[in-house]
Amino acid sequence: MIRCNDVFKSFSEKTVLSGISFNIGDGEIFGLLGPSGAGKTTLIRILTGQLSFDKGYVTVFDKEVSSLLGEDKKNIGIMMDQFGVYERLSCIDNLKVFADIYKAPYDRIKSTLEEVGLKDAQNLPAVKLSKGMRARLALARVFMHSPKLIFLDEPTSGLDPQTMRQIHKIILEKKKEGCTVFLTTHNMEEAYKLCDRVALLNEGVIVENDTPERICRKYNHQKTIKLHLSSGEDVVIPHESNSSEMIGRLLSDGSIETIHSSEPTLETVFLELTGRMLEEDE
């Protein structure tokens, strides 16, 4: 679906992307995880043909991205980090503009608003919507013309947990319908939960690209087991053969409440790889 090979991009001296390569298969949810300023938005703009790049090549639908035609673009849906809604127009009128542009039938408007849970707000002007509702309106605009390939730039950034879950559900629904989704995020839980594959982007370089599980396992250096005892105490012991005797003893005592293996999260992997936290400030 998407091939990105050795892409470089700099803005007047400042190199933002250096040597980005990856492939995205059909029907995959691909997550680009990185802290703010890593170059995520820049990469989305390149992949969607909004921005030229200095070196390398990018193909979408097996075509050079700069040569995509109007027809190809109809199969792409994009939501950037700024939602870009017409504030005085109602949700329906906002979508009508794009239904007209994409020649999508008007009955898609109502069904899409229902899909994103904005049916009750459909006649409200966008200026009256909360941030989460605006995000969902922007999502509705992305989905309305039934694109096969969807780009979402930090779709849940700054939203409340409930809206976030709602949006995750919608994204997974789109995958079931056969869409390929490219999303960026700086939220590692989101990446872990949603994505089939995750690329960790730091300062314009992809430092890791694999399934979330495999990435976490790969960096599981200091394997430990965490025991929660019925006394309320937490005990962390090394994950090795000579711990088995201790666990066996505690188990037969009946003093173990729960056992956890502590694998690293994407967050700790990121920290290990780059020395920086995902959500830390610039």
Add this chain to the structure above:
Amino acid sequence: MRNSLIIIKKQVKDTLKNKTVLIQFILFPIMALIMENAIRIDSMPELFFTKLFSIMYIGMAPLTSVASIISEEKEKNTLRVLSMANVKPWQYLFGVGFYVWIICMIGAGVMAAVIKKEDIPFYLLVMAVGFAVSILAGACIGIFAGNQMTATSIVMPVMLVFAFSPMLAMFNENIEKVARFAYTQQLKVFMDGMSFSGIKTDNILILAVNAMLMAVLFFIAFRKKGLE
């Protein structure tokens, strides 16, 4: 072309909900009609208020509305969304420009109600040309500004010069000498003559230079800033 029509359709809906732009379009035609009918002073030239407000209308309404529409779309990122939906810059600009031109022509049509029938085509032609130049100027500002605040602060002085200099020129010869280089002043001269025979080469020349200047500025603004 289809996309331009979609932009026009959207703009109609938006204007009906946008009081500040709506007032721009309606205020001058209504004022002209009222003043022309209500105030009669013997020594006053014929159609004094209609001509005065027509020129102000040219200098204000298209300029401010186009600048505000474009700069708002830039500021709110809707323009970027349109371009991602494969709407080309010229389709967008043509849609907005043509829309504002039509609305202003309707306003001119209202003001024409008090003009002699045989003069109406000439009057509308002068208005049509004036609106076109103002729309170009408004588009320059809208593209260059990038947000509404900046747009308003640039529009203000430009608008004051073009809309009010013809009026001030009536009362002061020195101002007239400078104001004649503004397209609005030339249009005022056309309107006072109200016939093709009254138009001289230098009138046309100044108007053409104004129009070209706006066009050049427009392309510079577009090349430098684009619609991003």
